[in-house]
Amino acid sequence: MSTVKEIEAAIEKLPRHELWQLKARLDRRCEEDWDAQIEEDARPGGPLDKLAQQAIAEFKAGRCTPLP
Numbered sequence: 001m002s003t004v005k006e007i008e009a010a011i012e013k014l015p016r017h018e019l020w021q022l023k024a025r026l027d028r029r030c031e032e033d034w035d036a037q038i039e040e041d042a043r044p045g046g047p048l049d050k051l052a053q054q055a056i057a058e059f060k061a062g063r064c065t066p067l068p
């Protein structure tokens with residue numbers, strides 16, 4: 001199977017218990033991928049680091065509004 005369409009067709013044929021097993025595996029995979037992406041983005045010099053530096057600069061310059 002090499003295309004999403006073929007994979008979807010195969011999933012449709014799975015018994016319920018195997019479908020739920022697949023879902024659990026995909027959930028774990030997505031969570032691991034999300035964690036890896038956050039770690040990559042938060043690394044020094046990464047996109048989140050740059051945003052944090054901008055936010056800190058805005059705060060220090062007094063351009064922030066306190067939350068109610």
